[in-house]
Amino acid sequence: MVRASLAAHGDSGITPRHTLFYFYGEGDHDDLNEVARRAGFLTKGQDDATILETTMAVDEDSFAPVSAMMQSWAAAFQLDYDGWECAVVTN
Known part of the structure; x- marks a missing residue:
């Protein structure tokens, strides 16, 4: 759905941009944060929510x-991967 919205605004997605990934639930947020930081993501969140950031x-x-990796992390750390968002960028 995000990519369809980008395309509707004339954005092919090829230009790098700030992107956020959302995880929720009572799983292991600490381990997710550690693995994500090692993979180059910035992490933030509290309690039962983690947001990963990258460009x-x-x-x-x-x-x-990256989408496959997010889904595998959600499964590994028993969290719900709630999707992603980014800004529209047109050239």
């Missing part, structure tokens, strides 16, 4: 492996 392209080819 990246969000076109399908760039984003697919």
Whole structure:
């Protein structure tokens, strides 16, 4: 849905931009934060919420492996991956 919204605004996703990923639940946020920091993400959150931040392209080819990684982290740390967001960037 995010990529469809970007396309509707003329954004192909190839330009790197600030991107956020959201995790919720009662799983292991501390371990998620540690693994994410090692992978180059900034982390923030409290209690049952973690937000990961990075700058990246969000076109399908760039984003697919990151999306798979987010889903695997959610499963590994027993958290709910609630999706992602980014700004619209047009050239």
